[in-house]
Amino acid sequence: MTEHTLAMDILQYTISGLTVGVIYAMVALGYNIIYNVTEIINFAQGEFVMLGGLFAAFFVGTFGMPIHFAFFSAVFTTACVGLIMERFVIRRARNTGVLSLIIITIAISIMLKGSAMLWWGKDPYSLPPFSSGGPIMIGGAALQPQALWIFGVSALVVLLLTLFFRRSVYGKAMLACADNPGAARMVGIPVRQMVLLSFILSAAIGAAAGVVITPISMMEYDRGAMLGLKGFGAAVLGGLGQFFGALVAGAILGLAESFCAGYLSSGYKDAVALVLLLLALFFKPEGIFGSGEAAKLKKF
């Protein structure tokens, strides 16, 4: 009987760990895209997730939009925020160097959080799940149908991104910009458009993560920082710029948190990401899947 319960617990922790891990992975993907093109770490990435969730709640609550429609509207609106951020802030400061730009993204994240608080207040918002129906029971553990949506959406995002960067000319052009912006311009790549595209893409992916998670865990104005931090942990753990690495690292992070909360104390949960991040930086700074070779060829 106890053995049965233990197995059930493990299964339950695994399910909830993977669900949140996939969200971290999506945040990490956002970091990776902007990093791949500009070598900037965009610390406003978590705010995109927050905005996605809150915009969707706003569209559903105020306009009575169906949830699927609200999903696309929120992703679109947040993508516009990403566009404005690049076009009117990052681009103007582009000659100041990567480090200054990173600090600017921190400033933007504070501004976005403040604006969200003024607009939506401090209360958490919820969303209806994407499909109705109660939890599915697997071997005694409960799987929310929404979790399946989370897995589906993120799998689709990863697949499309991989195809984009591996196969499409524009994807490769974005990588070329990151590698050597001067040379990229010399072969005719419009570097500024590529940077703009990277911010739009990252904002859209962050927002998608925010909308799919809100039906499970709600969303409020100040969730961005923590989500951003965990996502950053996943990005570093998986090797900055590595999409597949981000996915696996996100899952590891989510599982570690979930088991920590289950068997130790949920109070330590948030520390797990930081500990893993520090371990990664100490022992394998290029990440689990980062190629040391590619890292050496990068400028810093």
Next chain:
Amino acid sequence: MLKVKSVHTYYGNIHALKGVSLHVRPGETVALIGANGAGKSTIVNTICGQIKPLKGRIEFQGQPIEGLAPEEIVRRGIALVPEGRQIFATLTVESNLEMGGFVHRNNHRQVREDMTRMYDRFPILRQRSRQLAGTLSGGEQQMLAISRALMSRPQLLVLDEPSMGLAPLIVREIFSIIEELRREGRTILLIEQNARAALQIADRGYVLETGKVVLQGEGNTLLEHREVQRAYLGKGAGQIVDA
């Protein structure tokens, strides 16, 4: 084809080009030689749109191009093999070539065909097509940089010190590649510190000193010129340095 007319370029208040004029006719190979710091790369970068000249005109195929963005200048038909090669080190060799053909991205067939042509010209690049470009040797990187520039199907190919930092044997190989391009009838502007090798394959040459053209003429004539021999070929001044 290319006309540079009394161009002045500044870096802040450093007057790097002091009224440079030069021209390149279709099918010609023109060498631009000069010591380190003479302003050779500054001319290249001004032609290719990375720096805007303060005064003067640059015409390409009859159209003014000074002040255009580099992207636009590639589209007009000038391709650069930059100083220090500047290949995309973290991309594969194949992706480097594909990026070279970025301006023709809507014509997949042409890009594939050109890529095959580059691989036929430099079989070593075919062997290494899946490798990261940063793992290539210096000479291979230079071949890649030249191929990448050719992928845009330029009317004018500009090479900025292609022999820089390469072993003498490789330098000879690079110059024989340039010679071959010349025989194919391409229009080439070759920037070099290696004056002898450059003037030997050039139809005409210009000598640049501290931002000014001090001598010009046919390649052979310049090779014989006393001043050139003294200053750049290490003759008559007891120097034994010969690149």
